[in-house]
Each structure stands twice: as structure tokens, then as C-alpha cells.
Amino acid sequence: xxxxxxxxxxxxxxxxxxxxxxxxxxxxxSLGIYDDLIYSITHLVKKTKKSLKFxxxxxxxxxxxxxxxxxxxxxxxxxYAFITSxxxxxxxxxxxxxxxxxxxxxxxKQKESFSFKHGAALIFFFLxxxxxxxxxxxxxxxGSLEITIGSMVILFVVGIITAATMxxxxxxxSLVLMILGYxxxxxxxxxxFIASSLALDWENMxxxxxxxxxxxxxxxxxxxxxxxLVEYLFVKFPSVTYSxxxxxxYASPFxxxxxxxxxxxxxxxxxxxxxxxxxxxxxxxxxxxxxxxKVEEEVSDY
Numbered sequence: 515x516x517x518x519x520x521x522x523x524x525x526x527x528x529x530x531x532x533x534x535x536x537x538x539x540x541x542x543x544s545l546g547i548y549d550d551l552i553y554s555i556t557h558l559v560k561k562t563k564k565s566l567k568f569x570x571x572x573x574x575x576x577x578x579x580x581x582x583x584x585x586x587x588x589x590x591x592x593x594y595a596f597i598t599s600x601x602x603x604x605x606x607x608x609x610x611x612x613x614x615x616x617x618x619x620x621x622x623k624q625k626e627s628f629s630f631k632h633g634a635a636l637i638f639f640f641l642x643x644x645x646x647x648x649x650x651x652x653x654x655x656x657g658s659l660e661i662t663i664g665s666m667v668i669l670f671v672v673g674i675i676t677a678a679t680m681x682x683x684x685x686x687x688s689l690v691l692m693i694l695g696y697x698x699x700x701x702x703x704x705x706x707f708i709a710s711s712l713a714l715d716w717e718n719m720x721x722x723x724x725x726x727x728x729x730x731x732x733x734x735x736x737x738x739x740x741x742x743l744v745e746y747l748f749v750k751f752p753s754v755t756y757s758x759x760x761x762x763x764y765a766s767p768f769x770x771x772x773x774x775x776x777x778x779x780x781x782x783x784x785x786x787x788x789x790x791x792x793x794x795x796x797x798x799x800x801x802x803x804x805x806x807x808k809v810e811e812e813v814s815d816y
């Protein structure tokens with residue numbers, strides 16, 4: 515049963531990573547698996563069996579979330595931006611009670627109380643996310659990618675940057691891809707690879723695979739690199755690290771609403787029904803993640 519929950523949580527993280535403004539790291543925090551995720555990645559070599567037992571279902575869920583929902587998310591963002599954004603805000607808010615509890619535990623372990631350094635870290639990272647959210651995308655549709663050494667190197671570097679932002683709560687990997695001008699290209703590449711695979715178009719599938727490999731390797735390298743840094747911060751400065759994460763998470767709803775043009779969609783649609791559906795999905799999403807967090811705590815206690 516625990517494996518199924520981990521696959522579901524991995525799927526939610528995968529879907530979150532596709533949506534600009536939504537952070538996969540934030541979703542991991544909201545789902546109550548962030549600490550375990552970082553630990554499993556950084557101890558993959560030393561504790562391979564234990565790490566793979568956790569990472570395998572998460573990885574399966576991530577892949578399923580990206581593969582099966584990339585088309586759907588593209589459609590939902592284009593046609594139901596307000597409703598979609600509120601559903602994800604609910605997912606983020608649903609994990610805040612668990613995050614606050616972990617924050618309090620960090621204070622108790624260090625025998626500290628909230629001070630200037632914690633407030634400064636919270637505000638600093640809150641403002642970082644807001645700053646990112648207001649950056650304009652230079653080129654969302656920059657044309658298709660060609661198989662060259664240069665493009666593969668660029669994709670590898672973009673993969674590293676994307677992974678680094680995916681693993682940090684509050685920072686959206688998709689949003690960073692937008693800022694770099696590669697969001698539409700990568701999404702189109704993934705969707706084209708899936709379409710070619712279903713059609714058994716081996717020639718196009720191989721071309722797309724050749725471009726996805728350097729991007730994927732960059733993502734893996736970036737995840738390991740940043741996970742080591744995050745683990746160090748949790749060990750050395752747990753309460754301050756949680757303060758920064760809280761700042762990132764608090765700012766996430768504003769980033770989502772800003773980058774998905776949610777209110778513009780609300781004004782252009784049938785306003786009252788759209789608003790009510792959005793609020794309903796926010797509440798349902800909140801309850802879903804809150805209950806998932808409770809299930810995770812019960813499994814851990816058991």
C-alpha cells in the first residue's frame with residue numbers, strides 16, 4: 515500500500531514540474547516526502563537497497579505524471595487556467611501544516627526560538643520567488659531543436675539548471691525553462707517522443723531520444739549536486755533552512771497566479787461558476803494532500 519501512495523505522490527510531483535510556477539520541490543514538501551527524497555538521493559551509493567525502495571516508486575510516478583499528463587496540462591492551462599492554478603494552490607497549502615510541524619521540531623531539537631536570522635531567511639527566499647515570477651519569458655516558442663553537439667551541450671546545461679530548481683522548494687523548474695526560452699521546446703520534444711513511440715515511428719523517435727538523453731543526464735547530475743547541498747544545510751542549519759523553505763512555499767501561490775494568467779482567464783470566462791469551481795478544487799486538493807500527509811505519518815509511526 516505504501517508503494518502505491520509513493521507512486522501517486524511521484525505523479526503529483528511530475529505533474530507539478532510541468533506547470534510553470536509550480537515547484538516539484540514544493541510538492542514534495544507538501545506531500546511530506548522531501549526529507550526522505552533528499553536522503554535517498556544523497557545515500558544512493560551507501561544505502562542502495564533502502565534508497566531504491568523509496569526512489570523507484572517515486573521515479574515511476576514522476577515518469578507517469580509527465581508522460582500521461584503533459585498533453586492534459588497543456589490543454590488545461592490553455593482553457594482552464596484559473597481552475598487549474600487553484601487546484602495546485604490547494605495542493606501546496608495542504609502540506610503547510612506538516613511543514614510547520616517539521617519547522618517546530620527543528621526549533622525544539624536545536625533549543626532555539628524564532629529570531630532575526632529566521633525571519634531574514636524567510637523574507638529573502640519569499641522575495642526571490644516573487645522576483646522569478648515577474649521575469650518575462652524571452653522566447654516560449656523558439657523553434658524545434660536540431661541534433662548537434664552544441665544543442666546537446668546546451669540541453670545538458672539546461673537539464674542541470676532545471677533539476678537544481680526542481681529540487682528546491684518554491685522554485686519552478688518549468689518557470690526557469692521559460693525564462694531560458696526552452697519550456698515550449700522541451701515540452702514539444704517530450705510530447706513528440708511520446709507520439710512517435712505510440713506510432714512506432716522509429717526514425718523520429720531515435721532523433722528525439724538523442725536530444726532527450728543529454729537533457730535527462732543533466733537533470734540527474736543536477737539533482738545529485740543540489741541534493742548534497744540541501745542535505746548539508748539540513749544537518750548544519752536545520753531551523754534556518756526550514757525558514758527559507760517556508761518563504762519559498764509561501765510565495766508559490768503568488769508565482770502560480772502570476773505565471774499562469776489565472777485572473778485573466780477568470781475575467782474572460784463565466785466568472786462566478788469558474789470562481790466557485792476553482793475554490794471547490796482548492797478545498798478538495800487541500801484535503802487530499804493533508805490526508806496524504808496524515809497517511810505518511812501513520813505509516814512512519816507504524
